[in-house]
Amino acid sequence: MDRSLARLVHHPFAPPLQLYQAERALGLLPRHYSSSSKQWLTRQRNDPFVKAAQSQHYRARSAFKLVQVNEKHKFLRRGAVVVDCGAAPGGWAQVAAEKVIKRRRIVEELEGGDNGSRGSNGNDSNKSASRESVDKDNSTTDLRDGMVIAIDLLPIEPIPNVTIIQADFLEHKTQANVRRALGNRQVDVVCSDMAPLFSGNHSADHARSMELCESALDFAEKVLKPGGTFLCKVSQCHQPLISLLPSCQFYQFIARLTIAISQFLMGGTEQELKQSLHSRFRIVRHEKPEASRKKSTEGFFLCLGFGEGKARVA
Numbered sequence: 001m002d003r004s005l006a007r008l009v010h011h012p013f014a015p016p017l018q019l020y021q022a023e024r025a026l027g028l029l030p031r032h033y034s035s036s037s038k039q040w041l042t043r044q045r046n047d048p049f050v051k052a053a054q055s056q057h058y059r060a061r062s063a064f065k066l067v068q069v070n071e072k073h074k075f076l077r078r079g080a081v082v083v084d085c086g087a088a089p090g091g092w093a094q095v096a097a098e099k100v101i102k103r104r105r106i107v108e109e110l111e112g113g114d115n116g117s118r119g120s121n122g123n124d125s126n127k128s129a130s131r132e133s134v135d136k137d138n139s140t141t142d143l144r145d146g147m148v149i150a151i152d153l154l155p156i157e158p159i160p161n162v163t164i165i166q167a168d169f170l171e172h173k174t175q176a177n178v179r180r181a182l183g184n185r186q187v188d189v190v191c192s193d194m195a196p197l198f199s200g201n202h203s204a205d206h207a208r209s210m211e212l213c214e215s216a217l218d219f220a221e222k223v224l225k226p227g228g229t230f231l232c233k234v235s236q237c238h239q240p241l242i243s244l245l246p247s248c249q250f251y252q253f254i255a256r257l258t259i260a261i262s263q264f265l266m267g268g269t270e271q272e273l274k275q276s277l278h279s280r281f282r283i284v285r286h287e288k289p290e291a292s293r294k295k296s297t298e299g300f301f302l303c304l305g306f307g308e309g310k311a312r313v314a
Helices: 002-009 016-025 028-031 038-046 048-055 063-073 091-100 125-141 174-180 202-223 249-264 268-278
Strands: 083-084 147-150 164-167 185-192 224-235 281-287 297-304
Touching: 002 028, 063 091, 063 249, 063 268, 063 297, 083 202, 091 147, 091 185, 125 174, 147 174, 164 174, 164 268, 174 202, 202 224, 202 268, 224 268, 268 281, 268 297
Parallel strands: 083 147, 083 185, 147 164, 185 224
Antiparallel strands: 224 297, 281 297
16 A cells, blocks of 8 residues: 555656645655754744644644634534545544534544555444444434534544544545435535645646645535535645745835735636636635735635536636
8 A cells, every 4th residue: 555655656647636645645745844844843833823723722723724714704603514625633623513513422433445444443343333323323413413524534533523534535435425424414514624745836736736626626516515615725826925035125015016916817727716616606705814824825715605606707
């Protein structure tokens, strides 16, 4: 398994989604934020969201990105059903569970795959028992209660009131497991905080980010109910010029103006994605919450009203 993943990582024409999943499974993604970097350690120590995540027991500072986008648009409502794609380590799933679940329930971990190779213990009997437990829970759960399903190829430590599926969310058997976990319920929100291993080539990183968002959108189309919500991370195709230019006010003004223009006149791939989102959703907004670092090129597309879109770009 590890050899095949390693070959995929080094393959020059590896599909972006499969490459992303292989990098995560091999533990390569955190390499960009190596703990040996003094700059990274200093930034972490001084980051208010890192401190807040620790004090509020969130698994990652990224949890506050979802908190802030939701505070603005209120799409995580009590009783809603949420599916988090690429959920590891689980910060977004924690936030979703806090927002949508009315009462405490114990939800067993549902492992993806049929051969046990992706499970936490590889035991088929335990896997079957886990699935039966989820089915039983669905049959007795008050349908007005919320539900959160977290999906990732990487293992996720148990989260109270969250169903965890360790699998590829694009595979048919994974989607079947999601439907089994849902019972007769429909999905209100599909969210994705997935990001590729950034190479420093902004055009390539942007393209891979778009690929991941499109993959999450493909999944969302299969499970979202009419009027549902989709939230995904994207990497914009512009470099954070402000951090590269001298502190002179003129240069800073030019940098901000350049970034504003590049955000308005988005690259072809991002524009095509936005047009695709507008054709499927009633409202499409680009959000950059405060918890997203200013120098980062990341942003989020928040899409409301699934199935109510128009074939045009607003």
